[in-house]
Amino acid sequence: MAKAEGSGTTVEDVKLHIAALQGNCSVVSNFIGNNINRAITDKQETILHIATLARQDKFVEKLVSRLKREDLELVNVMGSNPLCYAAISGSVKIAKHMVQAGSHRLVNPESGVKPLLVAASVEHGEMVRYLFDKTDLQKWNKVEQAELFTACIYMGLYVKGFQVPCKRTSNQSQALELLGKLFSCALSSDEENPLIRTEEVENLLYEAAEVGNVDFLIKLIQHNPQLVWANEMTGSIFHIAVKNRHENIFSLLFQLGAIKDIIAKIVTSGENNLLHIAAKLAPQDKLNTVRPTALKMQRELLWFKEVEKIVPNSYREMKNSDGFTPRALFVDSHKYLREEGERWMKETARASMFVTALVAIILFIASFSIPGGFDNSSGKPVLLKQNLFTVFSISDAVGLVSSSVSMLMFLSILTSPYVEEDFLVSLPFKLMIGLTSLFISITAVMVAFSATLNLYHHGIAFVSVILVFVPILYFSLIYSLLVELFQSLCGSRFLFKPRNRLFN
Structure with a gap:
């Protein structure tokens, strides 16, 4: 891993920095001639680093055509090569120019910062999809793989046609273990390799239901249909979907036949049945998907009426531990919204x-x-x-x-x-x-x-x-x-x- 040489403190460096930001090819050519790979900042960033971060596509294309492969791999003081900066910028076009002109080490540096990990950390999904197929994950250490996994969880993006849920996990070792299991199930056609139901997988399942990641849920349930059932505290994934108002997940319930009726009878902690959960006020981010306040109230009523159709009649008058029937709970929790x-x-x-x-x-x-x-x-x-x-x-x-x-x-x-x-x-x-x-x-x-x-x-x-x-x-x-x-x-x-x- 070679670092660019240069001070980054001269007047010439400042002018080159500004030219790189503006994509001014003539200024750059006048100043540096053939020494195009010199560092122009205190962080040892080259012109290519700066122009890439500024998303100067045409300028970068010309620079790349003049650089040697080893020049593309020059890193700054933090160990980031220009492709890492392309990952930060989110410009897939620039990344393609670099990857096509560079060596395998550009995408898979032996040390320093990994471009794919950078793209995931700044939540550029298209960049992650592009770099993923070109990255050799097998050579990554466990910490790096776990960081990628948690970053993808936070983003909620597809990886190799497989979508993961959008919430961070605090335990990296568990995340890494799950990464291997989930990838093996998602990418393998071996029907004898079912996803083992573990506590970690169940937690992951509920996180996916909480954020509405229906594709990930379908993938998991297809490998282990028992995951549609509930635990004693939170209920099933459909209880989570109702709580967070994810109709695309809730609608899956109607594809389960008589299982739907059994799940609809599940009572969670606090003696809340499914209709009690629907009676509570939706999360603010879901309410904000509808602008007029009156229509927010209408959407909440639609949810309540839809869930009311599938629960037993006796559940409509069932009281929870606070003494509320579903109807009374709806009126109480939606009082301000109604006003x-x-x-x-x-x-x-x-x-x-x-x-x-x-x-x-x-x-x-x-x-x-x-x-x-x-x-x-x-x-x-x-x-x-x-x-x-x-x-x-x-x-x-x-x-x-x-x-x-x-x-x-x-x-x-x-x-x-x-x-x-x-x-x-x-x-x-x-x-x-x-x-x-x-x-x-x-x-x-x-x-x-x-x-x-x-x-x-x-x-x-x-x-x-x-x-x-x-x-x-x-x-x-x-x-x-x-x-x-x-x-x-x-x-x-x-x-x-x-x-x-x-x-x-």
Whole structure:
């Protein structure tokens, strides 16, 4: 393992450092000529180190083409070669240039820092996948292998088509032992090599269930189906999935036939059955996957209702050690969320109702102030036979009806009792209808305006169309709430639909 030579303290070094950061080939060529592998920092980093860290792809490609293989292996004071810096940067493109031009020792240095381990530690999954096949893990010592394993656990990425869970383990020797077992099971086609159920494997299983790593769970269960069962304290992996709201894992339960009914009867510590677990508030990171507070409450109700379908009827009234039935526990743990959902829903309804009322007033006045006025003798509109007048009349009528529907929906929201079940369908549906009607009424106002403008000023149809659709387009872009409501109401039917096959 050779280190780059140089002081890294001269004015020239500073200029080279800046040039490397900027990818300035001309400055570098003027200063260093053929001495391209000199160190330019106090940490003995070369120009290649710095340019790689700055992700100067084209600059690095030119440097690599001029370097010898041994130059690519030069390390800094910490023992990191340029490929380690590529691993930090996450640029697979740069890494490929180096690997193709370098020797086997670049990816597998005999000493110093391992590029693959660096990529895993900074959580660059694509870089890990690229370097993994090119790394000789058999030559790594136990500590390095354990560090890689725990880093991959923390990341939750695929290694050789095998996914590991995303949580660190504190015992490196156990991690190393598991690494060998898991790799042998995942990569071997030997059916006589089942995964032995140990306490460590069970802990790993629960960690995977906790973070929602369904592919890893499927891999383990395929090697040892007994892992679907529970221990006395935490319940099964499906109890963990319900607690952490991982529907992709929970849906696997429906592929187990009658085993599902047995697992649904398991009571964990604190005398909590599966419905009690569903009644508790979801982790904050899962709640944050849905933005509007009212829709967070709806998602929680969806989980409670789904779990309620599979537990025995008697479990719905079972009390835990704190004296709560599942329903009472749900109400108690979601009290603040329900209040926040009610506040958000009312504020949204009030603001939208104000806009709807303005639109309705405009359309109502427009219906009696028609363009062109009325004929004094017949009392009919002067422009009655004009096609644009028909467009005006229809859009005015549609807008007035839709704004009336919108106001009724918002009024219904404001007068709702706001019990928990209202958040499941009633309130989101009313809000979606109200906002949709409001959008239609605003569109109708703009169409009526365009028609009137063209009745008075012929030949500006193109301009009026632009004037109409600019506010409509802007409204549709900023009102993503409509999309979220639609997804929550219509997409909820697919939420617990199995998306992964447990057994092929």
